Amino acid sequence: MVITPNILLTGANGQLGKAIAAELLAANMTFVAKSRDELDITNQAALSAFLHQLKPTIIINCAAYTAVDQAETDSATCFAVNELAVKALAEYCDQTESVLIHFSTDYVFDGTSSKPYEEQDKPKPLNQYGKSKLAGELAIQQIACRHYIIRTSWLYGDTGKNFYTTMRKLAQQPQTVKVVDDQIGAPTKVKELAGVLTCILEKHATQQGLPYGTYHYCGDVFKSWYQFAKDIFTEQQSNTPLAAISAADYALSKPGIALRPYNSCLNSQKLKKWLKNNTKF
Numbered sequence: 602m603v604i605t606p607n608i609l610l611t612g613a614n615g616q617l618g619k620a621i622a623a624e625l626l627a628a629n630m631t632f633v634a635k636s637r638d639e640l641d642i643t644n645q646a647a648l649s650a651f652l653h654q655l656k657p658t659i660i661i662n663c664a665a666y667t668a669v670d671q672a673e674t675d676s677a678t679c680f681a682v683n684e685l686a687v688k689a690l691a692e693y694c695d696q697t698e699s700v701l702i703h704f705s706t707d708y709v710f711d712g713t714s715s716k717p718y719e720e721q722d723k724p725k726p727l728n729q730y731g732k733s734k735l736a737g738e739l740a741i742q743q744i745a746c747r748h749y750i751i752r753t754s755w756l757y758g759d760t761g762k763n764f765y766t767t768m769r770k771l772a773q774q775p776q777t778v779k780v781v782d783d784q785i786g787a788p789t790k791v792k793e794l795a796g797v798l799t800c801i802l803e804k805h806a807t808q809q810g811l812p813y814g815t816y817h818y819c820g821d822v823f824k825s826w827y828q829f830a831k832d833i834f835t836e837q838q839s840n841t842p843l844a845a846i847s848a849a850d851y852a853l854s855k856p857g858i859a860l861r862p863y864n865s866c867l868n869s870q871k872l873k874k875w876l877k878n879n880t881k882f
């Protein structure tokens with residue numbers, strides 16, 4: 602007998618949450634999606650009451666505090682969402698033998714490695730956002746509920762707040778846009794990551810199911826933020842001048858900005874190999 606999972610999607614109004622909802626719908630999967638207004642995961646009492654009422658068997662957590670610079674001065678809120686609420690979700694999953702699918706970031710690394718980061722490499726975040734995301738990962742791993750932690754990088758899509766939509770707007774104005782050229786990573790389409798997640802769910806609870814654990818998944822091409830901006834300006838046929846600058850020079854023009862890793866590259870081979878061997882992806 603196949604048991605239909607009872608899926609809860611949190612943070613459903615974010616860019617990844619929306620993309621996952623669209624992919625799950627397209628795959629005819631049933632799920633309950635909740636935005637922050639409908640389910641604030643930092644409200645422990647409301648969260649607990651909701652979970653015990655819905656009894657999800659799989660939680661896809663797309664709720665997160667993602668304002669990287671703001672987190673430097675608002676770290677309590679950032680940790681409340683990215684660590685404490687995640688711990689509460691993991692505790693529910695542990696008690697009910699449910700599965701937690703959670704997303705994390707390249708910003709858990711300090712970017713000093715000379716090669717793309719693998720799953721087992723030692724995290725050492727540079728900023729409050731990265732520290733809070735690592736704390737969330739550690740909470741899940743310590744509670745040891747059934748889980749997938751998927752670290753990704755530089756997520757973007759046509760809507761929501763991301764580097765792609767920011768650059769698309771800047772490409773419409775006449776002033777020169779200066780963009781950091783010494784931080785490298787892989788832009789990752791939210792739709793692509795949502796497709797990966799759907800494949801994982803489709804295989805879950807079968808013999809080809811992805812083993813629980815931590816995985817990296819990002820786009821195939823590593824580039825700098827400047828190169829990414831250049832691609833976007835070309836796509837937009839923009840005549841706005843674009844200038845490459847160093848992260849150090851960019852920081853001088855933006856006091857209080859968070860430090861970001863120079864090398865944000867993730868090695869996604871482990872998950873990509875599994876996808877190739879086990880799914881239609």
Ligand SMILES: NC(=O)C1=CN([C@@H]2O[C@H](COP(=O)(O)OP(=O)(O)OC[C@H]3O[C@@H](n4cnc5c(N)ncnc54)[C@H](OP(=O)(O)O)[C@@H]3O)[C@@H](O)[C@H]2O)C=CC1
Nearest residue numbers: 612614615616617637641642664665667704706753755756
């Ligand atoms: N964006 C990126 O480049 C990357 C993101 N990630 C990770 O991917 C995941 C998804 O990120 P992404 O979709 O881009 O982020 P978004 O900021 O687009 O979405 C996050 C969502 O979480 C919601 N949220 C914030 N606080 C709470 C709360 N207390 N309770 C419930 N919901 C809340 C936000 O609500 P509201 O809409 O009201 O603000 C928002 O809708 C996160 O875990 C993030 O850390 C990893 C690597 C790269």
Ligand SMILES: Cc1cn([C@H]2C[C@H](O)[C@@H](COP(=O)(O)OP(=O)(O)O[C@H]3O[C@@H](C)C(=O)[C@@H](O)[C@H]3O)O2)c(=O)[nH]c1=O
Nearest residue numbers: 667669706707754755756764767779780781826851861
């Ligand atoms: C807007 C802008 C940014 N930058 C630089 C600043 C920074 O080094 C880099 C990216 O800046 P942003 O603030 O757009 O992106 P940022 O918020 O750092 O993006 C990160 O978000 C979190 C949630 C993640 O998990 C990461 O993977 C990553 O995607 O580009 C410029 O150089 N010029 C500009 O005009």
